[in-house]
Amino acid sequence: MTRAALAAALLLPAAASCVYYNGMWSAQRLAREGAKREARGETVEARQAWARAAVKAESVLAHHPHSGWADDALVLQGEGRARSGACAEAVAPLDRALATVTAPPLHERAVLARAECALHAGEVALAARVIEPVLASTDAGRRSRAEYLAGLAALARGDRDGAGVLLGRSQEPAARVAQVQALIAADRAAEVPALVGRKLPGRLDEGEWLPVFDALAAAVGPESASVSVQRFVAAQSLSAGARARLLLADGDRLLAARATAAAGTRYAAAARLVPDSSEGQRARVRAVRAAAAAATGPANLAAVRQALDRLTRTGLSGEAAQDARVLQALLQQLAGAETGSEADRFRAAELARDSLRATHLAAALFESFARATPTSLFAPKAIVAALALEPGAADSLLPVLDSAYPASPYTLALHGENSPAYAAAEDSLAQMLGVERADPGAAVAALVAPPQPGPRGPALDPEPGAVPRGAAEGTRRPGVRRPGRPDDRPPQRPPDRL
Numbered sequence: 001m002t003r004a005a006l007a008a009a010l011l012l013p014a015a016a017s018c019v020y021y022n023g024m025w026s027a028q029r030l031a032r033e034g035a036k037r038e039a040r041g042e043t044v045e046a047r048q049a050w051a052r053a054a055v056k057a058e059s060v061l062a063h064h065p066h067s068g069w070a071d072d073a074l075v076l077q078g079e080g081r082a083r084s085g086a087c088a089e090a091v092a093p094l095d096r097a098l099a100t101v102t103a104p105p106l107h108e109r110a111v112l113a114r115a116e117c118a119l120h121a122g123e124v125a126l127a128a129r130v131i132e133p134v135l136a137s138t139d140a141g142r143r144s145r146a147e148y149l150a151g152l153a154a155l156a157r158g159d160r161d162g163a164g165v166l167l168g169r170s171q172e173p174a175a176r177v178a179q180v181q182a183l184i185a186a187d188r189a190a191e192v193p194a195l196v197g198r199k200l201p202g203r204l205d206e207g208e209w210l211p212v213f214d215a216l217a218a219a220v221g222p223e224s225a226s227v228s229v230q231r232f233v234a235a236q237s238l239s240a241g242a243r244a245r246l247l248l249a250d251g252d253r254l255l256a257a258r259a260t261a262a263a264g265t266r267y268a269a270a271a272r273l274v275p276d277s278s279e280g281q282r283a284r285v286r287a288v289r290a291a292a293a294a295a296t297g298p299a300n301l302a303a304v305r306q307a308l309d310r311l312t313r314t315g316l317s318g319e320a321a322q323d324a325r326v327l328q329a330l331l332q333q334l335a336g337a338e339t340g341s342e343a344d345r346f347r348a349a350e351l352a353r354d355s356l357r358a359t360h361l362a363a364a365l366f367e368s369f370a371r372a373t374p375t376s377l378f379a380p381k382a383i384v385a386a387l388a389l390e391p392g393a394a395d396s397l398l399p400v401l402d403s404a405y406p407a408s409p410y411t412l413a414l415h416g417e418n419s420p421a422y423a424a425a426e427d428s429l430a431q432m433l434g435v436e437r438a439d440p441g442a443a444v445a446a447l448v449a450p451p452q453p454g455p456r457g458p459a460l461d462p463e464p465g466a467v468p469r470g471a472a473e474g475t476r477r478p479g480v481r482r483p484g485r486p487d488d489r490p491p492q493r494p495p496d497r498l
Contacts, residue, residue, distance in 0.1 A: 024069050027056035027076055034083060039173075041205040047084045054080025054090075071097070075106045079113040087117035098130075108134050108142045115149045119156070128153040140171075148172040151182070160186035173202030180212050189220045197231035206242040210249055222253040226262060244270040244279040248286070255290055258359050264290035281320035284311055289327055289356075296360040298338060305331050330355055337365065343432045345369045346378060350433075353389065363389040367397075378429055380405035384414050 034049035057076035064070065075097045081090030090113060097110040111134050118127035127149065134146035151166035160182050167179035176195070183191050209232070217225035229250040233243045251266035267290060270283035288311060292304045308331065312324050330351060337348030346369055353362035366386040370379045383401045387394060405411050409422035429435075 023056055023060040023063075024073060027053045027060060027073070027080075030056060031076060031080060034080070038083075039203055041203050050080045051084035051086065052080075054078075054084060054086075058093075071101045071103065071106055075101060075110045079109055082113035082117050087120050090114075090117055104137075105139065105142075108137055108139070108146075112142060112145050112149065115146075115153075119149065119152055124153050124156045128157070144169075144171040144175075148175045148178070151175065152178055155182050155185070164188075171201045173200065173204055174208065176200045176204075177208050177212055181215065184215055184219050189216060189224075192216060193228045193231050196228050197235050199235055199237070204236055204238060204242075206238065206246050209246065213246070213249065214253070217253050222250075222257040223259055223262060226250050226254060226266070240273045241277060241279060244273045244277070244283065247273070248279060248283055251283070251286060251290070255286070255293060255357065258293070258357055260290050260294040264294070278318050278320060281316050281318075282323065285316070285320050285323045285327065289323075292327070292331065292356055293358045294360075295358050297364045298334065298361070300361070301331055301334060305335070334361075338368075342369075342373055342376060342378075343434070345372065346382065346429075347433055349382065349385070353385070359389050363393070370400075374404070377408075377425060378432075380408040380410040381425075381429070384410050387414075 030049050030053035034046045034053060037043075037046035037049060054077050057073045057080060061070060061073040061077060064073075074093055078090045078092075078094035078097055081087070082094065094110050094114040094117070098107070098114060101107050101110060111130055115127040115131040118124075118130065131146050131150050131153070134142055135150060137143040137146065147166045147170035151163045151170060154160075154163035154166055155178060163182040164179060164186065167175045167182060180192055180195060183189060183195070213225055213229055213232075216228060219225075229246060233246055238246075247266045247270040251263045251270065254260075254263035254266060264287050267283045267287035271280045271287065274280040274283075285308075288304060288308045291307065292301065295301055295304065305328075308324060308328060312321075312328070316324055333351060334348050334356070337345050340348070345365070349362055349365035349369055352358045352365055356362075363386045366382040366389070369376075370382040370386070373379055380401055383397050383405075387397050387401075401408075401411055401414070409419040409425050412419045413422055
Protein backbone atom coordinates (compact mmCIF):
# COMPACT_ATOMS: atom_id res chain seq x y z
CA MET A 1 0.00 0.00 0.00
CA THR A 2 1.37 3.39 -0.90
CA ARG A 3 1.75 6.11 1.65
CA ALA A 4 -1.08 8.12 0.05
CA ALA A 5 -3.45 5.13 0.08
CA LEU A 6 -2.62 4.42 3.72
CA ALA A 7 -3.32 8.02 4.67
CA ALA A 8 -6.66 7.91 2.83
CA ALA A 9 -7.66 4.68 4.57
CA LEU A 10 -6.86 6.19 7.95
CA LEU A 11 -8.85 9.35 7.19
CA LEU A 12 -12.04 7.66 5.96
CA PRO A 13 -13.43 6.69 9.40
CA ALA A 14 -12.68 10.14 10.73
CA ALA A 15 -14.44 11.76 7.76
CA ALA A 16 -17.46 9.50 8.16
CA SER A 17 -17.55 10.25 11.86
CA CYS A 18 -17.35 13.97 11.14
CA VAL A 19 -20.21 13.81 8.63
CA TYR A 20 -22.25 11.79 11.10
CA TYR A 21 -21.54 14.19 13.97
CA ASN A 22 -22.35 17.24 11.85
CA GLY A 23 -25.67 15.71 10.76
CA MET A 24 -26.71 14.95 14.32
CA TRP A 25 -25.55 18.35 15.52
CA SER A 26 -27.68 20.03 12.82
CA ALA A 27 -30.72 17.94 13.78
CA GLN A 28 -30.38 18.85 17.45
CA ARG A 29 -29.83 22.53 16.63
CA LEU A 30 -33.05 22.57 14.59
CA ALA A 31 -34.89 20.84 17.44
CA ARG A 32 -33.70 23.53 19.88
CA GLU A 33 -34.85 26.19 17.43
CA GLY A 34 -38.27 24.52 17.19
CA ALA A 35 -38.61 24.45 20.98
CA LYS A 36 -37.65 28.13 21.29
CA ARG A 37 -40.10 29.17 18.61
CA GLU A 38 -42.83 27.15 20.31
CA ALA A 39 -42.13 29.04 23.54
CA ARG A 40 -42.44 32.34 21.67
CA GLY A 41 -45.74 31.32 20.15
CA GLU A 42 -44.35 31.16 16.59
CA THR A 43 -46.28 28.06 15.65
CA VAL A 44 -45.63 27.94 11.91
CA GLU A 45 -41.90 28.57 12.25
CA ALA A 46 -41.66 26.04 15.09
CA ARG A 47 -43.26 23.31 13.02
CA GLN A 48 -40.95 24.02 10.12
CA ALA A 49 -37.90 23.71 12.38
CA TRP A 50 -39.15 20.45 13.90
CA ALA A 51 -39.86 19.01 10.45
CA ARG A 52 -36.32 19.82 9.29
CA ALA A 53 -34.91 18.30 12.49
CA ALA A 54 -36.83 15.09 11.78
CA VAL A 55 -35.45 14.91 8.23
CA LYS A 56 -31.88 15.39 9.47
CA ALA A 57 -32.31 12.75 12.19
CA GLU A 58 -33.82 10.28 9.74
CA SER A 59 -30.88 10.77 7.38
CA VAL A 60 -28.37 10.16 10.17
CA LEU A 61 -30.21 6.98 11.22
CA ALA A 62 -30.35 5.70 7.64
CA HIS A 63 -26.59 6.10 7.12
CA HIS A 64 -25.43 5.06 10.60
CA PRO A 65 -28.07 2.67 12.04
CA HIS A 66 -25.67 1.07 14.56
CA SER A 67 -23.81 4.12 15.84
CA GLY A 68 -23.85 5.34 19.40
CA TRP A 69 -26.19 8.14 18.39
CA ALA A 70 -28.78 5.87 16.75
CA ASP A 71 -31.18 6.04 19.69
CA ASP A 72 -30.97 9.84 19.75
CA ALA A 73 -31.65 9.98 16.03
CA LEU A 74 -34.61 7.59 16.28
CA VAL A 75 -36.26 9.54 19.09
CA LEU A 76 -35.63 12.88 17.41
CA GLN A 77 -37.06 11.57 14.14
CA GLY A 78 -40.36 10.64 15.83
CA GLU A 79 -40.40 13.68 18.11
CA GLY A 80 -39.75 16.05 15.20
CA ARG A 81 -42.53 14.50 13.12
CA ALA A 82 -44.96 14.71 16.04
CA ARG A 83 -44.21 18.32 16.94
CA SER A 84 -44.34 19.39 13.30
CA GLY A 85 -47.93 18.13 13.15
CA ALA A 86 -47.16 14.98 11.12
CA CYS A 87 -48.29 12.41 13.66
CA ALA A 88 -49.16 9.85 10.98
CA GLU A 89 -45.46 9.71 10.09
CA ALA A 90 -44.32 9.87 13.71
CA VAL A 91 -46.09 6.82 15.12
CA ALA A 92 -43.82 4.13 13.61
CA PRO A 93 -40.47 5.57 14.81
CA LEU A 94 -41.94 6.44 18.20
CA ASP A 95 -43.36 2.96 18.78
CA ARG A 96 -39.98 1.53 17.80
CA ALA A 97 -38.25 3.90 20.24
CA LEU A 98 -40.61 2.92 23.07
CA ALA A 99 -39.72 -0.73 22.46
CA THR A 100 -35.94 -0.37 22.09
CA VAL A 101 -34.66 2.82 23.75
CA THR A 102 -33.82 2.41 27.44
CA ALA A 103 -32.09 5.65 28.42
CA PRO A 104 -34.65 7.46 30.65
CA PRO A 105 -34.35 10.95 29.09
CA LEU A 106 -34.73 9.63 25.54
CA HIS A 107 -37.49 7.17 26.49
CA GLU A 108 -39.47 9.92 28.24
CA ARG A 109 -39.19 12.21 25.23
CA ALA A 110 -40.54 9.43 23.02
CA VAL A 111 -43.39 8.84 25.50
CA LEU A 112 -44.38 12.52 25.47
CA ALA A 113 -44.43 12.67 21.68
CA ARG A 114 -46.38 9.40 21.41
CA ALA A 115 -48.97 10.56 23.96
CA GLU A 116 -49.43 13.82 22.10
CA CYS A 117 -50.08 11.95 18.85
CA ALA A 118 -52.52 9.64 20.63
CA LEU A 119 -54.48 12.65 21.87
CA HIS A 120 -54.57 14.14 18.37
CA ALA A 121 -55.98 10.83 17.10
CA GLY A 122 -58.61 10.68 19.85
CA GLU A 123 -56.93 7.67 21.50
CA VAL A 124 -57.45 9.04 25.00
CA ALA A 125 -56.99 5.76 26.90
CA LEU A 126 -53.72 5.06 25.09
CA ALA A 127 -52.42 8.56 25.82
CA ALA A 128 -53.27 8.27 29.53
CA ARG A 129 -51.64 4.84 29.81
CA VAL A 130 -48.45 5.82 27.99
CA ILE A 131 -47.96 9.08 29.87
CA GLU A 132 -48.44 7.68 33.39
CA PRO A 133 -44.75 6.84 34.16
CA VAL A 134 -43.49 10.28 33.11
CA LEU A 135 -45.68 11.96 35.75
CA ALA A 136 -43.00 10.81 38.23
CA SER A 137 -40.02 11.97 36.09
CA THR A 138 -37.08 13.54 37.89
CA ASP A 139 -36.85 16.11 35.09
CA ALA A 140 -39.10 19.07 35.88
CA GLY A 141 -39.64 20.07 32.25
CA ARG A 142 -40.71 16.61 31.07
CA ARG A 143 -42.82 16.09 34.18
CA SER A 144 -44.61 19.41 33.54
CA ARG A 145 -45.28 18.42 29.94
CA ALA A 146 -46.61 15.05 31.09
CA GLU A 147 -48.97 16.74 33.56
CA TYR A 148 -50.30 18.93 30.77
CA LEU A 149 -50.93 16.00 28.41
CA ALA A 150 -52.41 13.86 31.20
CA GLY A 151 -54.70 16.76 32.09
CA LEU A 152 -55.93 16.96 28.51
CA ALA A 153 -56.59 13.22 28.56
CA ALA A 154 -58.55 13.53 31.81
CA LEU A 155 -60.56 16.42 30.39
CA ALA A 156 -61.36 14.35 27.29
CA ARG A 157 -62.54 11.48 29.53
CA GLY A 158 -64.86 13.82 31.40
CA ASP A 159 -62.79 13.82 34.61
CA ARG A 160 -62.95 17.60 35.01
CA ASP A 161 -61.75 17.76 38.60
CA GLY A 162 -58.83 15.41 37.90
CA ALA A 163 -57.95 17.45 34.84
CA GLY A 164 -57.92 20.61 36.92
CA VAL A 165 -55.45 19.11 39.41
CA LEU A 166 -53.06 17.87 36.72
CA LEU A 167 -53.23 21.06 34.68
CA GLY A 168 -52.77 23.15 37.79
CA ARG A 169 -49.45 21.41 38.51
CA SER A 170 -48.11 21.87 34.97
CA GLN A 171 -45.99 24.88 34.10
CA GLU A 172 -46.76 24.65 30.37
CA PRO A 173 -48.23 27.98 29.11
CA ALA A 174 -50.99 26.09 27.29
CA ALA A 175 -51.95 24.35 30.55
CA ARG A 176 -53.61 27.51 31.87
CA VAL A 177 -55.89 27.66 28.84
CA ALA A 178 -56.92 24.05 29.35
CA GLN A 179 -57.28 24.59 33.10
CA VAL A 180 -59.76 27.42 32.59
CA GLN A 181 -61.67 25.23 30.12
CA ALA A 182 -61.76 22.48 32.76
CA LEU A 183 -63.10 24.91 35.39
CA ILE A 184 -65.84 26.12 33.04
CA ALA A 185 -66.81 22.55 32.17
CA ALA A 186 -66.93 21.64 35.87
CA ASP A 187 -69.26 24.60 36.69
CA ARG A 188 -66.45 26.25 38.64
CA ALA A 189 -66.21 29.41 36.55
CA ALA A 190 -66.20 31.49 39.74
CA GLU A 191 -62.56 30.40 40.23
CA VAL A 192 -61.44 31.77 36.86
CA PRO A 193 -60.87 35.45 37.84
CA ALA A 194 -58.41 34.47 40.58
CA LEU A 195 -56.57 32.07 38.26
CA VAL A 196 -56.11 34.48 35.36
CA GLY A 197 -55.48 37.43 37.65
CA ARG A 198 -52.03 36.19 38.67
CA LYS A 199 -48.90 36.13 36.52
CA LEU A 200 -48.91 32.99 34.40
CA PRO A 201 -45.72 31.23 33.27
CA GLY A 202 -44.36 31.32 29.74
CA ARG A 203 -45.23 33.40 26.74
CA LEU A 204 -49.00 33.70 26.29
CA ASP A 205 -50.79 33.77 22.95
CA GLU A 206 -53.95 35.89 22.99
CA GLY A 207 -55.23 33.84 20.04
CA GLU A 208 -55.53 30.84 22.39
CA TRP A 209 -57.28 32.92 25.07
CA LEU A 210 -59.90 34.63 22.89
CA PRO A 211 -62.09 31.48 22.52
CA VAL A 212 -61.60 30.75 26.25
CA PHE A 213 -63.16 34.09 27.19
CA ASP A 214 -65.92 33.48 24.64
CA ALA A 215 -66.70 30.19 26.41
CA LEU A 216 -66.56 31.91 29.80
CA ALA A 217 -68.99 34.59 28.62
CA ALA A 218 -71.37 31.90 27.37
CA ALA A 219 -71.22 30.22 30.79
CA VAL A 220 -71.50 33.19 33.16
CA GLY A 221 -72.55 36.11 30.96
CA PRO A 222 -70.46 38.77 29.17
CA GLU A 223 -70.40 41.21 32.08
CA SER A 224 -69.11 38.60 34.56
CA ALA A 225 -66.57 37.32 32.02
CA SER A 226 -65.39 40.88 31.48
CA VAL A 227 -64.03 40.91 35.03
CA SER A 228 -61.72 38.01 34.15
CA VAL A 229 -60.61 39.72 30.94
CA GLN A 230 -59.71 42.88 32.83
CA ARG A 231 -57.66 40.96 35.41
CA PHE A 232 -55.94 38.90 32.72
CA VAL A 233 -54.93 41.95 30.69
CA ALA A 234 -53.61 43.72 33.79
CA ALA A 235 -51.60 40.77 35.13
CA GLN A 236 -49.99 39.15 32.08
CA SER A 237 -46.94 40.13 30.06
CA LEU A 238 -48.67 40.89 26.77
CA SER A 239 -47.90 43.24 23.93
CA ALA A 240 -50.02 46.36 23.56
CA GLY A 241 -51.57 44.90 20.41
CA ALA A 242 -52.50 41.67 22.17
CA ARG A 243 -54.14 43.58 25.03
CA ALA A 244 -56.04 45.74 22.58
CA ARG A 245 -57.37 42.69 20.71
CA LEU A 246 -58.54 41.08 23.97
CA LEU A 247 -60.28 44.32 25.00
CA LEU A 248 -61.85 44.71 21.57
CA ALA A 249 -63.32 41.20 21.75
CA ASP A 250 -64.55 41.91 25.28
CA GLY A 251 -66.21 45.10 24.08
CA ASP A 252 -67.91 43.21 21.26
CA ARG A 253 -69.35 40.67 23.69
CA LEU A 254 -70.60 43.45 25.98
CA LEU A 255 -72.13 45.36 23.08
CA ALA A 256 -73.92 42.23 21.86
CA ALA A 257 -75.34 41.88 25.38
CA ARG A 258 -76.47 45.53 25.20
CA ALA A 259 -74.10 46.57 28.02
CA THR A 260 -73.29 49.69 26.01
CA ALA A 261 -71.54 51.71 28.73
CA ALA A 262 -69.17 48.88 29.62
CA ALA A 263 -68.52 48.20 25.92
CA GLY A 264 -67.64 51.84 25.35
CA THR A 265 -65.17 51.71 28.23
CA ARG A 266 -63.45 48.65 26.74
CA TYR A 267 -63.22 50.24 23.29
CA ALA A 268 -61.75 53.44 24.74
CA ALA A 269 -59.13 51.44 26.64
CA ALA A 270 -58.17 49.52 23.50
CA ALA A 271 -57.83 52.75 21.51
CA ARG A 272 -55.54 54.25 24.15
CA LEU A 273 -53.25 51.21 24.06
CA VAL A 274 -52.62 51.30 20.30
CA PRO A 275 -53.82 54.69 19.00
CA ASP A 276 -52.05 54.49 15.63
CA SER A 277 -52.78 50.85 14.78
CA SER A 278 -55.61 49.17 12.91
CA GLU A 279 -56.92 47.88 16.26
CA GLY A 280 -56.95 51.45 17.57
CA GLN A 281 -58.97 52.65 14.57
CA ARG A 282 -61.46 49.80 14.93
CA ALA A 283 -61.80 50.53 18.64
CA ARG A 284 -62.62 54.20 18.01
CA VAL A 285 -65.28 53.33 15.43
CA ARG A 286 -66.83 50.78 17.74
CA ALA A 287 -66.84 53.29 20.58
CA VAL A 288 -69.01 55.51 18.38
CA ARG A 289 -71.22 52.51 17.65
CA ALA A 290 -71.57 51.87 21.39
CA ALA A 291 -72.61 55.51 21.86
CA ALA A 292 -75.23 55.06 19.14
CA ALA A 293 -76.49 51.89 20.81
CA ALA A 294 -76.90 53.84 24.05
CA ALA A 295 -79.15 56.47 22.40
CA THR A 296 -82.56 56.86 23.99
CA GLY A 297 -84.21 58.78 21.15
CA PRO A 298 -83.62 60.13 17.63
CA ALA A 299 -82.31 63.43 19.02
CA ASN A 300 -79.31 61.66 20.55
CA LEU A 301 -78.12 60.44 17.15
CA ALA A 302 -77.10 63.91 15.96
CA ALA A 303 -74.11 63.98 18.32
CA VAL A 304 -73.23 60.41 17.31
CA ARG A 305 -73.22 61.34 13.61
CA GLN A 306 -70.99 64.33 14.32
CA ALA A 307 -68.53 62.15 16.25
CA LEU A 308 -68.42 59.65 13.39
CA ASP A 309 -67.88 62.41 10.83
CA ARG A 310 -64.95 63.77 12.85
CA LEU A 311 -63.48 60.30 13.10
CA THR A 312 -63.74 59.56 9.37
CA ARG A 313 -61.98 62.85 8.58
CA THR A 314 -58.92 61.62 10.49
CA GLY A 315 -58.42 58.93 7.85
CA LEU A 316 -59.45 55.34 8.42
CA SER A 317 -58.37 52.22 6.58
CA GLY A 318 -59.17 48.53 6.29
CA GLU A 319 -61.81 47.06 8.55
CA ALA A 320 -62.23 50.31 10.49
CA ALA A 321 -63.13 52.21 7.32
CA GLN A 322 -65.64 49.53 6.34
CA ASP A 323 -67.20 49.58 9.83
CA ALA A 324 -67.47 53.36 9.65
CA ARG A 325 -69.20 53.26 6.24
CA VAL A 326 -71.74 50.70 7.47
CA LEU A 327 -72.45 52.71 10.61
CA GLN A 328 -72.73 55.94 8.62
CA ALA A 329 -75.29 54.40 6.26
CA LEU A 330 -77.28 53.02 9.18
CA LEU A 331 -77.35 56.38 10.96
CA GLN A 332 -78.42 58.07 7.74
CA GLN A 333 -81.39 55.72 7.42
CA LEU A 334 -82.41 56.41 10.99
CA ALA A 335 -82.04 60.17 10.53
CA GLY A 336 -84.74 60.29 7.84
CA ALA A 337 -87.15 57.94 9.56
CA GLU A 338 -89.34 60.55 11.24
CA THR A 339 -90.32 62.16 7.94
CA GLY A 340 -90.45 58.98 5.86
CA SER A 341 -93.23 56.66 4.80
CA GLU A 342 -94.95 54.12 7.01
CA ALA A 343 -92.50 51.47 5.77
CA ASP A 344 -89.51 53.77 6.39
CA ARG A 345 -90.58 54.42 9.97
CA PHE A 346 -91.17 50.78 10.80
CA ARG A 347 -87.94 49.71 9.10
CA ALA A 348 -85.99 52.32 11.07
CA ALA A 349 -87.28 50.92 14.35
CA GLU A 350 -86.25 47.40 13.32
CA LEU A 351 -82.80 48.63 12.20
CA ALA A 352 -82.30 50.33 15.55
CA ARG A 353 -83.21 47.10 17.32
CA ASP A 354 -81.51 44.48 15.13
CA SER A 355 -78.56 46.25 13.50
CA LEU A 356 -77.68 49.05 15.91
CA ARG A 357 -78.75 47.08 19.01
CA ALA A 358 -80.06 50.33 20.46
CA THR A 359 -82.76 49.00 22.80
CA HIS A 360 -84.11 52.31 24.11
CA LEU A 361 -83.97 54.02 20.72
CA ALA A 362 -85.78 51.13 19.04
CA ALA A 363 -88.50 51.14 21.72
CA ALA A 364 -88.97 54.88 21.25
CA LEU A 365 -89.22 54.48 17.47
CA PHE A 366 -91.77 51.66 17.75
CA GLU A 367 -93.89 53.73 20.15
CA SER A 368 -93.59 56.75 17.86
CA PHE A 369 -94.76 54.62 14.92
CA ALA A 370 -97.83 53.45 16.86
CA ARG A 371 -98.74 57.02 17.87
CA ALA A 372 -98.21 58.45 14.38
CA THR A 373 -100.09 55.69 12.52
CA PRO A 374 -102.78 54.43 14.93
CA THR A 375 -104.93 52.98 12.15
CA SER A 376 -102.08 50.97 10.64
CA LEU A 377 -102.38 47.19 10.66
CA PHE A 378 -98.90 47.17 12.19
CA ALA A 379 -99.45 49.66 15.02
CA PRO A 380 -100.20 46.83 17.49
CA LYS A 381 -97.10 44.97 16.29
CA ALA A 382 -95.05 48.07 17.03
CA ILE A 383 -96.49 48.21 20.56
CA VAL A 384 -95.72 44.53 21.12
CA ALA A 385 -92.15 45.13 19.88
CA ALA A 386 -91.76 48.08 22.25
CA LEU A 387 -92.99 45.93 25.14
CA ALA A 388 -90.34 43.30 24.40
CA LEU A 389 -87.62 45.96 24.51
CA GLU A 390 -88.96 47.87 27.52
CA PRO A 391 -90.79 45.43 29.82
CA GLY A 392 -91.06 48.20 32.42
CA ALA A 393 -93.46 50.08 30.14
CA ALA A 394 -96.07 47.32 30.33
CA ASP A 395 -98.34 49.31 32.65
CA SER A 396 -98.71 52.07 30.06
CA LEU A 397 -98.56 50.08 26.81
CA LEU A 398 -100.67 47.01 27.58
CA PRO A 399 -103.90 48.96 28.28
CA VAL A 400 -103.51 50.76 24.93
CA LEU A 401 -102.96 47.48 23.12
CA ASP A 402 -105.91 45.71 24.77
CA SER A 403 -108.35 48.59 24.38
CA ALA A 404 -107.48 49.86 20.89
CA TYR A 405 -106.52 46.58 19.20
CA PRO A 406 -108.22 43.71 21.04
CA ALA A 407 -108.82 41.66 17.88
CA SER A 408 -105.40 42.21 16.26
CA PRO A 409 -103.51 39.00 15.56
CA TYR A 410 -100.51 40.56 17.32
CA THR A 411 -102.52 41.25 20.48
CA LEU A 412 -103.90 37.72 20.42
CA ALA A 413 -100.42 36.28 19.91
CA LEU A 414 -99.07 38.28 22.87
CA HIS A 415 -101.75 36.73 25.06
CA GLY A 416 -101.02 33.25 23.76
CA GLU A 417 -104.06 32.95 21.50
CA ASN A 418 -103.87 31.64 17.95
CA SER A 419 -105.23 33.53 14.97
CA PRO A 420 -105.10 32.39 11.35
CA ALA A 421 -104.75 36.07 10.36
CA TYR A 422 -101.28 36.28 11.94
CA ALA A 423 -99.42 34.73 9.01
CA ALA A 424 -101.29 36.93 6.53
CA ALA A 425 -100.41 40.04 8.53
CA GLU A 426 -96.74 39.06 8.60
CA ASP A 427 -96.80 38.49 4.85
CA SER A 428 -98.25 41.96 4.38
CA LEU A 429 -95.54 43.49 6.57
CA ALA A 430 -92.81 41.69 4.65
CA GLN A 431 -94.20 43.00 1.36
CA MET A 432 -94.43 46.54 2.73
CA LEU A 433 -90.80 46.42 3.88
CA GLY A 434 -89.65 44.76 0.67
CA VAL A 435 -88.32 41.77 2.55
CA GLU A 436 -89.90 39.22 0.22
CA ARG A 437 -91.44 39.36 -3.20
CA ALA A 438 -95.19 39.81 -3.25
CA ASP A 439 -97.08 36.66 -4.15
CA PRO A 440 -100.02 37.53 -6.47
CA GLY A 441 -101.88 34.45 -5.29
CA ALA A 442 -101.46 35.20 -1.60
CA ALA A 443 -104.95 36.66 -1.21
CA VAL A 444 -106.43 33.70 -3.03
CA ALA A 445 -104.37 31.25 -1.04
CA ALA A 446 -105.20 32.63 2.40
CA LEU A 447 -107.59 30.51 4.43
CA VAL A 448 -109.16 33.65 5.86
CA ALA A 449 -109.89 37.09 4.50
CA PRO A 450 -106.85 39.38 4.56
CA PRO A 451 -106.76 41.63 7.66
CA GLN A 452 -108.32 45.03 7.02
CA PRO A 453 -106.79 48.02 8.80
CA GLY A 454 -109.13 50.46 10.48
CA PRO A 455 -110.70 51.43 13.79
CA ARG A 456 -112.54 48.13 14.00
CA GLY A 457 -109.32 46.14 13.67
CA PRO A 458 -108.73 43.26 11.25
CA ALA A 459 -111.43 40.77 10.47
CA LEU A 460 -110.16 37.56 11.99
CA ASP A 461 -112.44 34.50 11.88
CA PRO A 462 -114.78 34.24 8.85
CA GLU A 463 -118.04 32.35 8.88
CA PRO A 464 -117.66 28.59 8.42
CA GLY A 465 -117.32 27.68 4.76
CA ALA A 466 -116.75 31.31 3.70
CA VAL A 467 -114.54 31.84 0.65
CA PRO A 468 -111.97 34.67 0.72
CA ARG A 469 -112.97 37.72 -1.25
CA GLY A 470 -111.83 37.44 -4.88
CA ALA A 471 -110.82 33.82 -4.55
CA ALA A 472 -111.19 31.74 -7.68
CA GLU A 473 -112.93 28.44 -7.20
CA GLY A 474 -110.55 25.50 -6.94
CA THR A 475 -107.38 27.59 -6.42
CA ARG A 476 -105.36 27.28 -3.26
CA ARG A 477 -101.77 27.52 -2.02
CA PRO A 478 -99.75 24.37 -2.76
CA GLY A 479 -99.34 22.22 0.31
CA VAL A 480 -102.19 23.90 2.24
CA ARG A 481 -105.33 21.83 2.63
CA ARG A 482 -108.59 23.65 2.18
CA PRO A 483 -110.93 23.27 5.16
CA GLY A 484 -114.14 21.42 4.40
CA ARG A 485 -117.13 20.16 6.29
CA PRO A 486 -117.28 16.43 6.99
CA ASP A 487 -120.30 16.03 4.67
CA ASP A 488 -118.27 17.58 1.80
CA ARG A 489 -115.87 14.66 1.82
CA PRO A 490 -116.61 11.56 -0.31
CA PRO A 491 -117.21 8.35 1.60
CA GLN A 492 -114.09 6.28 2.13
CA ARG A 493 -113.96 3.18 -0.06
CA PRO A 494 -112.64 0.07 1.67
CA PRO A 495 -109.46 -1.27 0.11
CA ASP A 496 -109.86 -4.08 -2.44
CA ARG A 497 -109.03 -7.47 -1.19
CA LEU A 498 -105.94 -9.07 -2.69
